[in-house]
Amino acid sequence: MDILAGMKLEKLDKSLVDANEALAGKIVGIYFSAHWCGPCRNFTPVLKDFYEEVQDDFEIVFASSDQSESDLKNYMEECHGNWYYIPFGNDAEEKLSTKYDVSTIPTLIFLKPDGTEVTRYGRKDVEVGRKNPKEIVAKCLK
Template sequence: MAEYLKDFALFRNDANHSAVSADEFKNKIVGLYFSGHWCPPCRKFTPVLKDFYERSSADLEIVFISRDHTEKQMMNYLKESHGKWLYIKTNTENYKKLNKKYNVLSIPTLILVKPDGTTFESDVVEEIFESKGSSELIKKWKEKMNKT
C-alpha cells in the first residue's frame, strides 16, 4: 500500500498531526478504515480497533478515511476516539479517489490492501471484534497478503 499511497497527504493522529511518508509503513499490513462519528456502530468499533492497533502497530498501519461531513467533525472524532494511526483529510481529491476505488457502501469498514492498493481482505471488522488476540490474526493476514 505504500506504493499506492505515496502521493497522498497522510497525517499521524498525534499531538502535532505530523505529515507522514508512505515509505514509513511499506513493510506493514495496511488497513483502510472507513468510519464516521455520526455512525453508532463506528463509535462502538473504533475503541476495539484502537486496542487491536496498539497491540499490533509493529505489523499494522491504519489509514482513517472519514465519512464525517466536515474536517472539524473528523478532527473531533480523531481526538475523541482514535488511535495514533494515519488519516487523510476529508473531502480532498485523495479522499474522493479512495472512496471511489473501494466503493464502500456501509461503515464501519476496514479493508486490508497490498502495496499496489489491491484488496486482499474486503472487511475485517467482525474478525477484529471476535479476535481474542492480535498475533494470530496478523499472522493469518500476512500469509494471505503474500499468497494473493
C-alpha cells in the same frame, strides 16, 4: 498503494508523513468511518485496542466520511488510536471508497504491504479475533 502514492498522511499531532514511507512493509487497514455513525463509534474503540497490540506490523489509514475537518479531528481525539488519516478534503477518500466499493460504514479493509487486498471484512475479523490480534495480522501476510 497507487491511490495514496506521493500523498502526505497526517496524525493528530499535525505531523505529516509520506504515505509510501508510513506504510512500507506493513499490513494496512483502510478504515472508513465517521463520528456521526453509531456503529462506527462502537467499533472504533475496539479497533484502537487491536491497533495497540499490532502497530509494529500494522498501520491504519482513516478515510473519514465526516462533513467537516473539525468533526474529523474531534472524532480522532475522542476515541481513535494514534494512526494516520487522509487529510480532510483530499479526494483519496472518495477514490478508495470507489475502488473498494464501500457502501456502508464502518468498513475496514486489510491490504498486504504490496497493496493486494486481503479482506473487505476486517471489521468482523477484528471483532471476532479481539483476543489474538497478532494472529490476524500474521494471517494477512500469508
